Amino acid sequence: xxxxxxxxxxxxxxxxxxxxxxxxxxxxxxxxxxxxxxxxxxxxxxxxxxxxxxxxxxxxxxxxxxxxxxxxxxxxxxxxxxxxxxxxxxxxxxxxxxxxxxxxxxxxxxxxxxxxxxxxxxxxxxxxxxxxxxxxxxxxxxxxxxxxxxxxxxxxxxxxxxxxxxxxxxxxxxxxxxxxxxxxxxxxxxxxxxxxxxxxxxxxxxxxxxxxxxxxxxxxxxxxxxxxxxxxxxxxxxxxxxxxxxxxxxxxxxxxxxxxxxxxxxxxxxxxxxx
Amino acid sequence: xxxxxxxxxxxxxxxxxxxxxxxxxxxxxxxxxxxxxxxxxxxxxxxxxxxxxxxxxxxxxxxxxxxxxxxxxxxxxxxxxxxxxxxxxxxxxxxxxxxxxxxxxxxxxxxxxxxxxxxxxxxxxxxxxxxxxxxxxxxxxxxxxxxxxxxxxxxxxxxxxxxxxxxxxxxxxxxxxxxxxxxxxxxxxxxxxxxxxxxxxxxxxxxxxxxxxxxxxxxxxxxxxxxxxxxxxxxxxxxxxxxxxxxxxxxxxxxxxxxxxxxxxxxxxxxxxxxxxxxxxxxxxxxxxxxxxxxxxxxxxxxxxxxxxxxxxxxxxxxxxxxxxxxxxxxxx
Numbered sequence: 001x002x003x004x005x006x007x008x009x010x011x012x013x014x015x016x017x018x019x020x021x022x023x024x025x026x027x028x029x030x031x032x033x034x035x036x037x038x039x040x041x042x043x044x045x046x047x048x049x050x051x052x053x054x055x056x057x058x059x060x061x062x063x064x065x066x067x068x069x070x071x072x073x074x075x076x077x078x079x080x081x082x083x084x085x086x087x088x089x090x091x092x093x094x095x096x097x098x099x100x101x102x103x104x105x106x107x108x109x110x111x112x113x114x115x116x117x118x119x120x121x122x123x124x125x126x127x128x129x130x131x132x133x134x135x136x137x138x139x140x141x142x143x144x145x146x147x148x149x150x151x152x153x154x155x156x157x158x159x160x161x162x163x164x165x166x167x168x169x170x171x172x173x174x175x176x177x178x179x180x181x182x183x184x185x186x187x188x189x190x191x192x193x194x195x196x197x198x199x200x201x202x203x204x205x206x207x208x209x210x211x212x213x214x215x216x217x218x219x220x221x222x223x224x225x226x227x228x229x230x231x232x233x234x235x236x237x238x239x240x241x242x243x244x245x246x247x248x249x250x251x252x253x254x255x256x257x258x259x260x261x262x263x264x265x266x267x268x269x270x271x272x273x274x275x
Numbered sequence: 276x277x278x279x280x281x282x283x284x285x286x287x288x289x290x291x292x293x294x295x296x297x298x299x300x301x302x303x304x305x306x307x308x309x310x311x312x313x314x315x316x317x318x319x320x321x322x323x324x325x326x327x328x329x330x331x332x333x334x335x336x337x338x339x340x341x342x343x344x345x346x347x348x349x350x351x352x353x354x355x356x357x358x359x360x361x362x363x364x365x366x367x368x369x370x371x372x373x374x375x376x377x378x379x380x381x382x383x384x385x386x387x388x389x390x391x392x393x394x395x396x397x398x399x400x401x402x403x404x405x406x407x408x409x410x411x412x413x414x415x416x417x418x419x420x421x422x423x424x425x426x427x428x429x430x431x432x433x434x435x436x437x438x439x440x441x442x443x444x445x446x447x448x449x450x451x452x453x454x455x456x457x458x459x460x461x462x463x464x465x466x467x468x469x470x471x472x473x474x475x476x477x478x479x480x481x482x483x484x485x486x487x488x489x490x491x492x493x494x495x496x497x498x499x500x501x502x503x504x505x506x507x508x509x510x511x512x513x514x515x516x517x518x519x520x521x522x523x524x525x526x527x528x529x530x531x532x533x534x535x536x537x538x539x540x541x542x543x544x545x546x547x548x549x550x551x552x553x554x555x556x557x558x559x560x561x562x563x564x565x566x567x568x569x570x571x572x573x574x575x576x577x578x579x580x581x582x583x584x585x586x587x588x589x590x591x592x593x594x595x596x597x598x599x600x601x602x603x604x605x606x607x608x
Binding site for chain 1: 435
């Protein structure tokens with residue numbers, strides 16, 4: 001009992017200090033008034049939350065959710081075949097997993113900037129396409145929703161591949177064999193056996209991709225070029241250029257609340273499905 | 276060939292064997308798992324492949340099911356070569372050692388799985404019959420995790436039998452069950468096979484299982500078939516020391532084999548028609564239904580005799596005579 005307490009203590013300290021306390025601060029700020037030079041001042045107010053009903057902000061929230069859903073869906077479509085492929089390869093399994101994790105070896109910021117060099121008007125893609133003669137003027141590859149989506153999918157794809165791969169690895173290899181034995185062609189086996197059984201991995205991957213996508217601000221900032229404002233950028237702007245910490249805090253709290261409700265409902269439905 | 280003799284005696288020779296293997300060879304990266312086996316299984320019979328682990332019996336089964344392709348040789352189902360056909364293109368079905376039930380599907384959906392894949396629409400009656408056959412009425416809605424080991428096996432059986440396969444392949448189906456259930460399932464499997472009339476091909480390392488259920492069995496060792504025959508034939512007239520030893524304990528005395536159950540012990544030398552050798556009792560173990568008495572002959576050879584409870588009690592150190600009827604001897608080449 002005592003030993004258990006000492007083992008858990010660092011985690012407790014870490015979570016209360018670095019998660020609980022900032023959370024409480026943000027919560028408190030969201031009910032205060034903005035100071036003239038940033039920061040917060042008295043009195044307490046609900047005004048920050050009332051401002052959120054403005055269609056402008058609601059549209060940003062909606063766009064952010066749509067973007068996060070789209071990125072999650074695309075990640076799933078791309079990750080599932082990849083995970084199946086990796087789990088089935090006999091020899092180079094570990095190599096492929098290393099490759100999936102390779103991007104983590106470099107800074108996220110650097111990797112996102114690399115996309116700028118690829119996609120801008122004088123970037124690699126446009127230059128090559130023009131030299132080959134397929135196009136005559138550069139394609140608008142950057143600073144739009146497509147570029148942001150691409151960046152999000154690129155950034156969070158590994159978080160979808162790994163949990164799906166992990167469930168596929170645990171799958172009893174005699175199950176697909178049994179399906180084939182009972183007359184299921186490869187597609188039927190995939191649809192009726194492999195996909196349903198990798199559901200826990202898909203759920204985990206979906207949550208791992210959806211949450212950071214919803215709060216993303218670096219990718220939309222760099223690849224969206226300020227034109228694609230998502231809720232993450234809204235929060236960031238309030239704390240920096242906007243100097244409206246209370247409003248930024250209120251947006252954060254609402255975002256957190258929405259994510260919590262959504263993920264909780266999703267996981268609850270999934271656990272009912274498993275039972 | 277070996278098997279033709281038995282086959283002609285047991286079934287109508289005009290009937291094609293439901294399954295035939297011709298010089299089947301399987302190599303795994305330089306290792307020979309199967310060194311050319313041939314056998315022929317009459318329709319509607321219960322056939323067993325018996326052998327120790329690594330003898331190639333499971334490899335054989337997997338090639339019949341279509342999970343592996345033979346390196347050379349042929350697999351024939353209903354007289355047709357099926358070497359290159361995928362598992363879903365063969366009318367055979369496997370009961371896996373782990374049962375391989377779909378954990379996300381109910382008992383009923385597991386049993387329906389194959390019928391749906393074959394596009395058999397009006398399957399309700401067949402599913403109900405299969406559930407009845409294996410005695411799982413009332414448990415159709417359960418998931419495999421909510422079933423006992425014995426019940427899971429019944430689902431696995433029903434799932435395959437409902438497809439009326441030409442051959443039902445059973446891969447050590449009883450290995451995961453406890454001793455009592457295993458005995459009960461043995462009898463049930465045999466009854467079920469007679470009732471449905473489907474050919475059963477059982478893979479097992481348990482000689483008791485193979486002897487008690489099979490019409491014919493093939494004893495395998497190191498990728499070869501050592502002997503094919505009825506249980507009585509292979510037990511009473513094994514062709515090799517390996518077969519003799521694998522099917523049961525054998526005392527090798529003076530160049531011949533004698534099974535413990537026909538080895539007798541006596542205080543005086545027996546002369547009327549029996550062979551008799553002097554020996555010393557070294558151990559006596561009570562097994563419940565009998566005593567297992569170990570003796571050492573003057574030649575240094577050890578022998579085991581089963582002595583009925585209630586007959587003479589032999590103590591270690593006692594001088595005895597080991598005797599047997601020459602008709603009970605096992606002679607191998």
